[in-house]
């Protein structure tokens with residue numbers, strides 16, 4: 001028509017039709033393929049949820065066994081990738097390492113670059129992406145301590161294998177410790193998809209140019225890194241530490257968050273869509289209490305977090321703007337209790353979000369969506385005559 005509707009930040013613009021995740025922000029409802037997040041977090045496993053998101057149905061016993069079997073047989077990452085992984089400075093940010101390594105998978109597994117891949121070929125790339133991600137994440141974790149990597153073992157399922165590759169040097173049982181296995185599954189499930197958020201939209205838009213899966217996921221990882229999105233889980237712990245070291249005066253920090261002349265925001269609070277509560281935050285808050293108790297961890301920032309929440313939820317500023325704790329508010333406290341360094345938190349978010357990104361990328365391809373190409377409202381000069389150098 002020639003008319004352009006301006007909607008910065010896409011607050012009211014639907015970019016696609018999708019049958020994957022349903023989200024009602026007013027009522028705090030989140031469902032994957034129709035199943036409630038509460039039931040999935042309680043009863044399911046991360047791999048079952050990955051299967052559900054990607055293929056649309058909960059797997060049968062045989063389907064999940066085959067899926068896990070195939071994944072476990074692709075968990076080794078080409079040894080040559082280690083060469084440039086080793087080249088990263090030891091304290092470079094894990095998200096920078098992750099994005100680069102995932103994009104590099106396209107160099108080591110170039111069949112993913114083939115045009116018009118068959119369904120079977122696409123599926124194999126998906127399996128490899130899921131498999132190699134957990135290995136890469138564990139490499140990055142190991143590097144943060146200067147430890148040697150631990151190789152995957154096919155006897156384990158996905159989550160146990162990840163625990164083995166990260167904490168395996170503690171004891172062999174770590175991979176099958178019911179407390180660790182259960183909480184890792186829960187956290188990964190809660191992060192697995194969230195309709196058209198910033199990183200998912202990025203994956204879809206990059207993929208819409210027919211770009212390969214690895215590069216599309218790598219773009220999503222970059223989008224997730226920012227503190228307004230997945231990077232918030234790291235920012236929350238840093239904020240809680242800062243408040244603790246500053247004497248723990250939560251009122252003072254709430255006042256800072258409200259001050260429009262101060263750029264400080266209460267990290268882990270607020271959400272573009274949830275305007276009542278974030279159902280994931282409710283589940284995580286409870287899991288946080290349970291896990292810390294089971295592990296016998298007493299983290300003083302948990303008390304600060306709870307106090308901040310209590311003060312904010314009664315404060316006119318937060319009430320009026322419908323700002324509630326989001327998924328990132330308590331997740332970092334759990335990751336920390338498990339032994340992950342703060343800078344790894346967003347990488348763990350990415351590990352959880354991977355099935356969602358893959359499912360959305362696949363849906364976009366199956367639906368043959370057109371290339372994503374937003375328009376703009378131009379606000380620059382109209383026409384100007386070129387000015388020679390001497391006349392400027």
Ligand code: CMC
Nearest residue numbers: 227228229230232257265266267268269270271272321326
């Ligand atoms: N602390 C203080 N004020 C806030 C906060 C906050 N955390 N969040 C929003 N506001 C205020 C904001 O200043 C604005 O006030 P006013 O109407 O007076 O200008 C109003 O609330 C609406 O905020 P907005 O920035 O227009 O809302 P948005 O939908 O564009 O942003 C958000 C959503 C999540 C980016 C934002 O709430 C935020 O920055 N939160 C902190 C970062 C965070 O926790 N991000 C994780 C999000 S959930 C997981 C994920 O996506 O990865």
